Amino acid sequence: MTVIITNDGAIAPAAADAPRPSRPARRRGALPAIGLAPFGVYVLLFLAVPTGLAIGTGFLDGDGAFTLDNLAALAEPVIVQTFLNSFLLSAVTAVVGAVVGALVCWAVLGLREGGAIRGAIDSASSVLAQFGGVMLAFAFIATIGINGVVTLLLKDLGIDIFADGAWIYAFPGLFLPYIYFQVPLMVITFMPALTGLKPQWMEANATLGGSVPGFWLRIAAPVLAPSFLASLLLLFANAFSSYATAAALASQGAQIVPLQIRAALTSETVLGRENLAGALALGMIVIMAIVMGAYALVQRRAARWQS
Amino acid sequence: MTDETIATQEAAARLAALTGGNPLLADAGSGVEVRFDGVVKRYGGQTVLPGLDLTVRPGEFLALLGPSGCGKSTALRLLAGLEFADAGAIVVGGRDMSAVPTNRRDLGMVFQAYSLFPHMTVAKNTGYGLRMRKVPAATIADRVRAALELVGLDAFAERYPHQLSGGQQQRVALARALVTEPSVLLLDEPLSALDAKVRVQLRDEIRRIQLRLGITTIFVTHDQEEALAVADRIAVMHAGGIEQIGTPEELYSAPATAFVAEFIGRSSIVPAVVAGGRATVLGAEVALVTPVADGPGEVFLRPEQVRFVGADDGGVAATVVESSFLGSIRRTQVRTVDGVELVVQHPADERMQVGDRVAIAVHAASVAAR
Amino acid sequence: MSRRGLRLAPPRWATATILILVGAVFSIPILAMVEFTLRDREEGHSLAHWGDLLAPANPAAYAPLWLGLTNSAILAVATVAIVLLLLAPTMILVQLRFPRLRRPFEFLCLLPISIPAIVLVVGLAPVYLVIGRTFGTGIWPLAFAYGITVLPYAYRSIQANLDAVDLGTLANAARSLGASWPRVVIDVLAPNLRVGLMLASLISIAVVLGEFTIASLLNRQNLQTALLVVSKIDPYVAVIMSLLSLGLVFVLLLVIDRIARRITAVRTEQA
Numbered sequence: 036m037t038v039i040i041t042n043d044g045a046i047a048p049a050a051a052d053a054p055r056p057s058r059p060a061r062r063r064g065a066l067p068a069i070g071l072a073p074f075g076v077y078v079l080l081f082l083a084v085p086t087g088l089a090i091g092t093g094f095l096d097g098d099g100a101f102t103l104d105n106l107a108a109l110a111e112p113v114i115v116q117t118f119l120n121s122f123l124l125s126a127v128t129a130v131v132g133a134v135v136g137a138l139v140c141w142a143v144l145g146l147r148e149g150g151a152i153r154g155a156i157d158s159a160s161s162v163l164a165q166f167g168g169v170m171l172a173f174a175f176i177a178t179i180g181i182n183g184v185v186t187l188l189l190k191d192l193g194i195d196i197f198a199d200g201a202w203i204y205a206f207p208g209l210f211l212p213y214i215y216f217q218v219p220l221m222v223i224t225f226m227p228a229l230t231g232l233k234p235q236w237m238e239a240n241a242t243l244g245g246s247v248p249g250f251w252l253r254i255a256a257p258v259l260a261p262s263f264l265a266s267l268l269l270l271f272a273n274a275f276s277s278y279a280t281a282a283a284l285a286s287q288g289a290q291i292v293p294l295q296i297r298a299a300l301t302s303e304t305v306l307g308r309e310n311l312a313g314a315l316a317l318g319m320i321v322i323m324a325i326v327m328g329a330y331a332l333v334q335r336r337a338a339r340w341q342s
Numbered sequence: 343m344t345d346e347t348i349a350t351q352e353a354a355a356r357l358a359a360l361t362g363g364n365p366l367l368a369d370a371g372s373g374v375e376v377r378f379d380g381v382v383k384r385y386g387g388q389t390v391l392p393g394l395d396l397t398v399r400p401g402e403f404l405a406l407l408g409p410s411g412c413g414k415s416t417a418l419r420l421l422a423g424l425e426f427a428d429a430g431a432i433v434v435g436g437r438d439m440s441a442v443p444t445n446r447r448d449l450g451m452v453f454q455a456y457s458l459f460p461h462m463t464v465a466k467n468t469g470y471g472l473r474m475r476k477v478p479a480a481t482i483a484d485r486v487r488a489a490l491e492l493v494g495l496d497a498f499a500e501r502y503p504h505q506l507s508g509g510q511q512q513r514v515a516l517a518r519a520l521v522t523e524p525s526v527l528l529l530d531e532p533l534s535a536l537d538a539k540v541r542v543q544l545r546d547e548i549r550r551i552q553l554r555l556g557i558t559t560i561f562v563t564h565d566q567e568e569a570l571a572v573a574d575r576i577a578v579m580h581a582g583g584i585e586q587i588g589t590p591e592e593l594y595s596a597p598a599t600a601f602v603a604e605f606i607g608r609s610s611i612v613p614a615v616v617a618g619g620r621a622t623v624l625g626a627e628v629a630l631v632t633p634v635a636d637g638p639g640e641v642f643l644r645p646e647q648v649r650f651v652g653a654d655d656g657g658v659a660a661t662v663v664e665s666s667f668l669g670s671i672r673r674t675q676v677r678t679v680d681g682v683e684l685v686v687q688h689p690a691d692e693r694m695q696v697g698d699r700v701a702i703a704v705h706a707a708s709v710a711a712r
Numbered sequence: 713m714s715r716r717g718l719r720l721a722p723p724r725w726a727t728a729t730i731l732i733l734v735g736a737v738f739s740i741p742i743l744a745m746v747e748f749t750l751r752d753r754e755e756g757h758s759l760a761h762w763g764d765l766l767a768p769a770n771p772a773a774y775a776p777l778w779l780g781l782t783n784s785a786i787l788a789v790a791t792v793a794i795v796l797l798l799l800a801p802t803m804i805l806v807q808l809r810f811p812r813l814r815r816p817f818e819f820l821c822l823l824p825i826s827i828p829a830i831v832l833v834v835g836l837a838p839v840y841l842v843i844g845r846t847f848g849t850g851i852w853p854l855a856f857a858y859g860i861t862v863l864p865y866a867y868r869s870i871q872a873n874l875d876a877v878d879l880g881t882l883a884n885a886a887r888s889l890g891a892s893w894p895r896v897v898i899d900v901l902a903p904n905l906r907v908g909l910m911l912a913s914l915i916s917i918a919v920v921l922g923e924f925t926i927a928s929l930l931n932r933q934n935l936q937t938a939l940l941v942v943s944k945i946d947p948y949v950a951v952i953m954s955l956l957s958l959g960l961v962f963v964l965l966l967v968i969d970r971i972a973r974r975i976t977a978v979r980t981e982q983a
Contacts, residue, residue, distance in 0.1 A: 067809040074802035077794075078820060081860050085835030086827055092834070139734055144720060145727030154969065156731070161965045162958070163738065167922035169936045170954035173943065174741035177748040177951060184744040215741065218734070235457040237718045238424055241444035242451040242528075243518070244474035247718070255720075257461045276828030279924035283940055293830040300837065300929055316834040320827065327826040339504055340460040425717060444718070 090320060092313030105314035114295065118318065120206055121291045125274035128213040133267045135214075136221020140229045143222075156222075163219035168279020175212045175284070179203055206290040212280050217270050224269055228262030228337065261337035268330040272323055292319055373401035373558035374435030374525045376421065381430035383416055390416050391582045393430065401556045403549065405569035408579035409605070414562045417579075418530050421560065423447050435525055445474070450519030450557075451528040455535045457515055458503040464490070464514050465499040471522040489521040490514075492551055509540035516548065520555065527552065527559040533568065545572050566606045570594065578602050594644075596631040597710045603642040610648070610684040614641040614711065621711050624648075624658045624678075629708040639711050645673055645687035647706035657701030660684070665694040676700060742958075749952045761948035774949060780938020783851040787934060788920045790855030792913045795866045798859070800909060803867070804901060807874050808883055821867035824860055829925040832860070840930050851933070857926050862919045866912035873908025907971055914968045918961050 096102040108114060139156075146153040166174075179185050179196065180203055189196055202208050232255060240250040278293040289298040292315060299312035376398040383391040390413045398404045406414040419425045421432055423444035432439045439447060450471075458467050469486045477485075490496040493513040503511055512532055519527060529548070533541040549572040552559050563569055569576045570590040577587040578601070586598040597603035600611075614623035616639045619630055623641045651657035660676040663683070667690060674686045674694045686702060694700070721727070752758040806817050824832075836857055843853045879901060886900045902909075924936035933941075935957065943950035 067805060070805045071802060071810070074798055077798060077856070077859070080839070081836075081856050082820075082824065082827070082832075085832050085839055088835030088838055089831050090835075135734065138730055141722055142727045142730035142734075145722050145724065158962065158966050158969050161969070162962045165918060165922055165961065165965075166958070167936055168924050169939050170922075170958060171741075173939075173947075173951050173954050174745050176947075178741045178744035184747050185740070215738070218738070232720050233456045234718070234720055235453045235455070236459060237720055238422075238444075239451070239453065239457040239459070239515075239518075240470075241424070241718055242422055242447075242449055243471035243522070244445045245470070246445060249474070254459050254461075258459075272826075276830060278828075278830040279928075279936065282924070282928065296830055296834060297929065300834065312834045316831045319831050323826050323828065323831075 086320075089313060089316040092310040093315075093317040095310055095313070105310050106317075108311055109314055109318055114315075117290065117292055117295045121275055121293075124206075124209055124213065124291060125271045128210060128217045128274045129267055129270035131214050132217025132221045132270050133225075133263065136218045136266075137225055137229075137263065139218065139222050140226050143226065144229060160219040160222040164216055164223055166216050166219075168277065168281070169283045171212050171215060171280050172283035175203065175208075175215075179211070204285055205288065206285075208284055209281055209291070212284070213274050213277065216280075217274060220273060221266055221270060224266045225262060228259055228266075231262075232258065258340055261333050261340070265330050265333040265337055268326050268333065272326045272330070275326070276319070276323060373556050375400050375433075376435075376526055376558055376560065377431075377433040378417065378421075379431040379433065381417070381420060381432060382428045383413075383420060383425065384428050389582065391420075391427075394582070394584070396577060396584060396587070398558055398560060400558055403552050403559045403561065403572060403574045405573035405576045406560060406562045406579055407564070407566055407569040407576050407605070409564060412579040413582040414564075414579045415530055418528055418560060418562050421526070422449055422451055422528055448522075448524050449526050449528055450522065450524035452512065452515045452519050452530065452532045454531045455508075455511075458511055458518075460503050463500050463502055464495065464506070467503070467514055468499075468518045468521055470518065475522065485521050486517075489517040492520070493517045493547070507540075508536045509544055512536065512544060513547075516551070520551070520557075525558065527557050529559065529561045531562055531564070534563070534565070541568070542571075548572065570606070576606075578605060580605075595710075597642060598632065600640075600642070600712050603710055603712075608645055608685060609642040610645070610682075611640050612643050612682055612684060613680075614639055616711060621709065623709070624702065624704050625656065626704045628704055628706060631708045631710050634711045641709050641711045643684060643704065643706070643709060645685045647704060647709060648684055648686045648702050649705040650686060650688060650692070651701050651703045653701055655701065655703070657703040660700055660702050662694045662696055662698040662700060664696060676702060678702070742955075745951050745955055749948055749955065751948075762952060764946070764949060774942065774946070776933065776938045776941045777949070777953065780933050780935045780941075783933055783938075784921055784935035786851055787855050787858060788917045790852045791858040791862060791916050791920050794855060794859035795862065795912050795916050796909060799863070799866055800870055800905070800912070801897075803870050803874065804879065804897075804905075807879050818867070818871070822864050825864050829861060829923075830929075832857070833926050833929045836926065837930060854927065854930070854932055854934075857930075858916075858920050858923060861923065861926070862916040865915040865919060869911035869915060870905070870908045873905050873911075877904045879904075907974060911968055911971050914964055914971075918964050918968075921957060921961065 093105045094101055094103070096104060109118075143153060143156055146156075175183075177183055181197065181201060186196060197203075236254055236258075237247075237250055240254055241247075245253070276293070278297070281291055281294050282297060285294060289295040296312050296315045296319075299315060378394045378396040381391055381394040382389070394413070394417055396417070406417060408414045416425065420427050421434075421439075423439065423442065427440070434447070434449075459470070462470070465486050468489055469482045472482045472485060486499070487496060490499055493516055495510060495513055495517065498506065498510065498514075503514070506514065515532070532548070533545055536544065545568055548561075561569070561573065570593075573590060575587060575589055576593055578585045578593065580601050586593060586602045588596075593602060593606050597606060597609075603609045604611075612623050614621040616622075616630070616634050616636050618636065619633045620627050621630055621634075621639065621641050622628075623643070628641075658678050660678040663675045663677050665672055665674040670690060671687055672690050672692065672694065674688065675683060676686060677683050684702065722730075747757075749761050750757040750759065752760055803817075806813050810817075840853070840857075843856075847853050882900050882904065883896055886896045891899065921935055923934065924940075927934040928937050928940075939950050939953055942953075
């Protein structure tokens with residue numbers, strides 16, 4: 036039996052062979068498109084619709100009528116302060132995480148590739164970056180909580196870190212736990228950029244008369260900058276959208292945007308502000324879109340130089 | 343204006359006419375001598391170079407040829423200062439380089455790949471060495487342009503490395519290495535990562551530029567055809583030592599060792615009997631290029647040193663094993679009745695079939711033996 | 713100039729100092745957790761609290777924990793089912809039949825990174841009200857939301873495998889030898905995707921076990937919400953369970969790392 040191979044890679048019997056005409060054609064045309072449908076429906080129901088609702092409900096009041104009241108609420112001092120807090124938390128932990136993480140990446144360069152220690156650091160970073168919010172909260176309560184190990188140790192040394200109040204359960208208490216998962220995330224995302232530095236660049240720099248500090252300043256730094264910035268943006272987005280750790284540490288209170296959303300979803304709705312959560316979600320999505328958009332742009336530049 | 347000034351100006355004008363106004367060529371010198379004196383290099387437990395002695399003449403294009411692991415790249419990197427010798431001295435232009443760091447050795451080096459700085463344009467890459475030497479910006483611009491003209495890429499000055507092909511990138515690397523007018527040019531397998539056609543084009547260009555500039559050049563490669571095509575002299579390296587050093591013709595027609603005979607060109611190894619500077623091989627007596635001890639031995643026969651003869655012309659009987667068509671010639675592998683396998687080179691219009699009975703004879707003025 | 717030559721990597725002492733310092737700081741919270749669980753009821757240290765886990769004085773207090781654990785297990789299974797039975801076949805289909813859709817599909821699958829759970833849950837609340845009325849209050853419908861959360865990680869794992877194996881050629885070869893499409897998928901495609909599918913499943917399990925936001929704000933019980941509840945009653949057991957789950961995830965990710973290294977080995981072999 037002769038067989039022809041059509042353009043889209045399907046195998047079909049040649050026209051000379053008479054019977055079985057309709058099966059291949061039907062399979063080629065309709066079935067594949069139908070095959071995409073289940074996933075399409077799924078994504079529609081559980082990604083598109085919820086996102087649409089999250090953004091859209093901000094524009095509706097309790098009765099479903101269009102209103103800008105919820106958006107106006109975003110301008111209230113408390114909410115503005117919440118956004119500023121989130122910004123501060125995300126920015127500080129992103130910068131600290133990026134710097135410390137980059138240092139760790141550089142140190143790891145000195146380890147043998149494929150060696151046991153390096154593998155262990157890879158695994159540890161993956162684990163710590165995924166360290167669930169609730170468990171992280173427990174860890175920090177056990178460390179610097181009221182009865183935490185470090186707290187008690189410092190007390191023995193005469194230092195009472197909670198002399199001015201139990202800050203670990205408030206906004207300031209979020210910084211250390213966040214840094215704890217930001218650093219491993221940085222190690223994971225920045226390591227490829229650092230290993231992408233070619234030794235030939237260092238050698239070429241030397242044969243052209245450049246010094247070792249000059250190499251790091253004029254060649255390594257500019258080449259690494261896009262990747263570093265991309266990782267920094269990723270860390271910022273990661274901190275900004277984090278909820279679990281804050282929820283576990285601060286059982287009341289709403290000092291950052293995700294906690295504010297929690298308050299809006301769970302507490303009794305204030306008249307005229309039933310859909311504040313939607314407005315807050317809209318605010319968050321706008322910020323995330325800007326940050327991730329910038330990330331995609333910078334990442335494209337970084338990828339160009341890495342290959 | 344004095345006579346002197348006029349004479350100088352006329353000389354400059356003549357030179358400018360010769361060099362097309364290219365300042366790089368106008369400044370071309372006569373190169374310096376490079377010498378390795380008993381250089382030893384060990385890596386961990388292994389001795390890569392047990393003691394290298396090599397002199398590269400001023401303005402010479404020397405190829406370091408050998409299989410991977412023979413130490414040729416190591417020797418080059420020692421010269422560049424990228425590695426440190428455990429013993430011995432490396433002397434460039436009369437200066438001992440042991441205490442001189444890489445960035446002060448006044449060399450130009452082209453690597454196998456990836457050496458262009460990705461975030462700089464072609465022009466910025468090329469001018470990097472000049473910027474390191476604190477040359478004024480205007481001068482840099484002129485010399486960069488001259489260097490890029492030399493390699494034919496002056497139109498690409500504002501492009502980025504990732505926008506260039508492999509061959510173009512290596513040309514920029516070459517321009518970058520030459521623009522500082524170094525005393526020695528080092529090339530570490532610069533063509534190995536390129537396509538075959540580009541390789542041939544670029545190696546000829548490199549040779550042309552080197553001849554015009556007269557710069558002492560050391561070219562590391564594992565491709566013997568490349569080395570034969572461009573080098574003034576070739577040093578064949580094996581296990582950290584130099585097996586033979588000489589012109590391409592010398593190495594091809596008079597290989598000093600079996601390794602050189604097998605590495606350069608193709609050779610068939612044929613048993614022979616040596617007596618008084620001549621060898622009896624395939625029933626005929628031939629002179630030896632270099633004398634070997636009397637008695638049984640082996641002779642290296644190049645494909646073009648064996649030819650087919652008529653059945654009654656006194657050749658040795660053989661059977662065709664396989665035959666390849668190479669365009670202008672054919673190479674046919676035959677096996678004699680004694681089981682010796684040889685390769686015969688012959689005109690393409692002589693077609694051979696597997697199993698044909700043929701007769702072969704030696705067709706050479708002198709041969710190499712061991 | 714140092715005799716080390718030109719190396720990108722830092723000198724030994726710098727590597728050691730940085731890694732030991734950072735390593736020490738980062739192990740403090742873990743060690744603190746361990747120390748916490750070892751505290752005796754009065755003074756000193758003992759394994760009293762670990763013993764509580766096995767022979768609890770007040771079993772009812774730990775009921776939420778076992779419920780949460782069971783629920784998380786069910787959700788993990790259900791999410792993996794979504795990944796294997798919905799995502800993977802669709803990805804194969806796109807790879808074989810709709811190569812032009814690959815870019816948009818990739819964008820779609822990576823979108824959940826930009827739409828964090830806390831935002832998604834605002835829109836999921838009304839959706840799950842409807843689901844609650846239709847499917848009852850079982851825990852498994854939550855897996856639909858989790859499938860979206862793990863989408864970026866599962867997508868990357870499977871796509872890496874798809875890229876390494878030339879599915880189109882394999883499928884064509886099988887078809888030209890007379891195999892029907894179901895046979896092609898079972899005999900040829902699935903075995904070659906085993907590694908990527910396993911990776912995707914393991915990563916999904918890790919993410920599901922650690923998920924808190926959606927479960928908590930939709931008023932469902934899973935492992936993490938249960939841990940929070942139990943921590944108010946018996947903080948020691950909560951921390952013990954956290955340590956155990958941390959250990960489990962560490963082992964999971966070690967396995968993932970091993971498998972991922974095998975993928976790169978296959979890819980370099982084929983290159």
